[in-house]
Amino acid sequence: MKKNLTQIIILSLIIFMGGVMFTGCSKADAVVESNPDQGDANRVSMNLRLAHFFPATHPAETLLVQQWADLIDEVTDGQITITSYPGQTLLAAPEIYDGVQSGVADIGLSCFSYTRGRFPLLEAFELPGIVYNNSKVASKAAWEGIKELDPVEVKDTRLMMVLATGPGDLFTKVPVRTLEDLQGLEIRATGLSAKTLEAMGATPVAMPQSDAYEALSRGVVQGNLSPIEVLQGWRHAEVTEYLTMTPFLYNTLFFVTMNLDVWDSIPVHLQETITAATEEFFDEVSIGLWDEQNDSALEFAVNETNQEIIHLSEEETSRWMELVMPIQEEFIKEMDALGLDGRAALEIVQKHADKYNAVYK
Secondary structure, rough: OOOHHHHHHHHHHHHHHHHHHHHHOOOOEEEEOOHHHOOOOOOEEEEEEEEEEOOOOHHHHHHHHHHHHHHHHHOOOOOOEEEEEOOOOOOOOOHHHHHHHHOOEEEEEHHHHHHHHOHHHHHHHHOOOOOOOOOOHHHHHHHHHHHOOOOOOHHOEEEEEEEEEEOOEEEEEEOOHHHHOOOEEEEEEOOOOHHHHHOOEEEEOOOOOHHHHHEEEEEEEEOOEEOOOOHOOOOOOOOHOOEEEEEOOOOOOEEEEEEEEHHOOOOOOHHHHHHHHHHHHHHHHHHHHHHHHHHHHOOOOOOOOEEEEEOOHHHHHHHHHHHHOOHHHHHHHHHHOOOHHHHHHHHHHHHHHHHOOOOOO
């Protein structure tokens, strides 16, 4: 009996210690090592898990995530490393922000629009009727504008950068040349894009980009409102035939954000190093990422899949704009109801859009 009791106690201690060890390593795999080059100073060793929804072959993984991870590894002398989990292998696209906030992932890349209502003030950057020449303009306007707004809704994580697609267009299985062609047409959309399409008489269908190829292929939806890069990066040119240029309808913001506890556990001097390197990377790589993809995808769609390009007439463009502009005033009223200054947010967006439209033409 005593022997059995002793065995039970030993087994309980093993289980308890195992639980402690598991809990202690569950977030960010951070350990502290002695650094002989700095005397008694401590050297941090952290491997951070980054979740996103893009395919492993997409430039968002190969050019954005991997290059940024390599940069952070380099500037921190290997103390901070990042392991990417693309293709929703760690978190589904709509779950990424909250997954980072709760610690399921240490870093996340996704769209604010995938959880509409979670970031009300930031919807100002995706409103229709605001002109962005390209993704450089949209990305700079978004990042600088968010810094100026300093919204509470994103303070539960550490935003590393925000980039944008810039203008998006409508690609469909049937031609869309007029508003009449759009009536009742089922179009994949998220966030404010859904509201925009609804205002013009289309039927928006909410789904992440990762589900849209199959939906288009099976005829569940007849089109997609997205940046042109989707035609190649997500192979949507294979399942659509027409591209209607509608640059006044669309802009989507992507975030790269880090768990606050993980960020706070990084020594201040490394935080400063990471911040400076990330800002430089943002200007050199991130802001133009979608422009490069859009140019490549347009060439691919026309030359490889014979996509027909449709340009709206000035008269037709005016008809579309007349229907979407009231969405800006609706936004202001919705923000007022939440106790937020929607008009000031919209003015900040327009100010930065005008500023960077003059820089990146």
